[in-house]
Amino acid sequence: MVMGGTQLSLRDNLSLELRRGALVLAVLTELRHEEYGYSLKKLLADKGLEIDEGTLYPLLRRLEAQRLLKSDWRVEDGRPRRYYKVSAQGEKLARELAAEWQKLAGVIGALIK
């Protein structure tokens, strides 16, 4: 049981590591259209990418601090929401990362066939 638990935890950690880099690309790509934190989370989940809220929301702030996203507060349905959108710099980076991703996916795909 302990062995099984350890293996599960190791798999989770490695899987998290694998996804971490991809999250930035996913967020930058999805934020070509303006979204707020919760709507972005749902959007990504609907497309099959579940992201833990405690990871996604701080990531948005970090990307904003790095000037890859811009944001502004707006009140909608009586609720204040912070909307994020990719900046010009973020868009350029997203294109570069997407090309890198395609290349990597091709190589890894060929390797694991």
Add this chain to the structure above:
Amino acid sequence: MELVDRYVHEVGQHLPSRLRADVEAELRSLLTESLEERARAAGRPVDAQLAADVVREFGVPRDVASRYAPDPQYLIGPRLYPAYRMAVKIMIPVLAGAVLVLMVIGQFQHQGEPPSMAPFIRATESFLSSVLFNLGVMTFIFALVERAMQRREAAGTAWDPSALPPVNDPDRVSYFGRIFALYVIAALALVFNFFPGWVSVVIFHNTDTQVFPLLEPGFGRYLPLLNAWWALAFALNLAVLRHGRWRRTTRWADFGLEVGWAVILLLIVVGPPVFRYDWLTKVIVQWFLVFAAIKACVMLYRLLVRRTFEPWHAAAAK
């Protein structure tokens, strides 16, 4: 909803104040929305159980806050912590030894008095206050170096593999040695400028504590000179830490400081009394002077005769 407020507040408590209000507002909005969505999906009103589920999934407040905080939330990071621990491990026994010696001297001077715990209690008080002072100065210096190193790394200077030092590099800087030197300089400068009364021999015995200040008023005339020397030595150690290795310029500056130190000691030896026990302290100062003079000669020999201090890769390329 009360649980959400408590949770948001708790996260905010672990954030820097400049971020707090903004992150709290966003977090409250996101958690509320998440909670309402979950209640809708479950077909029941928002309740404490649902709120608990949402915040539990979000994570432990301290962890969540650490993901939001842009700067490292520590004074001394893992890179410098081993050196800090070693410095504390050296400092505490040295202070304990000094207090113990003074306590033993006090007991010898007052033999025949009935045994009492009073000297032990006073010595312990003295030891604890010395530890607190030194720990404060040491922590400040290590934190200062940590912050400076973080800034240098953030600047992101390109790494040049050809600049890798050789295996046996005589110019490699001992981080521990330089930081410890910074701590000693800062502690001495603070004590001599702001707490000159601490430069005393303290005798703990049964009835009271006798304090014999060591400095005479004449010492004040050397203070500007000593302050200048401490400031230069502090700046040199910071520069050496910043470069990461000794250079020709810093070696020469180090030599200059050693000569300056010898001159200050010489002035004290030949000048009017500056210490209470003039004959004894001057003998000690003379020993320091001899040591400083020998060290300066060795440094000069190394600078002139031994080898070049050009960056080794540039020298190798010649």
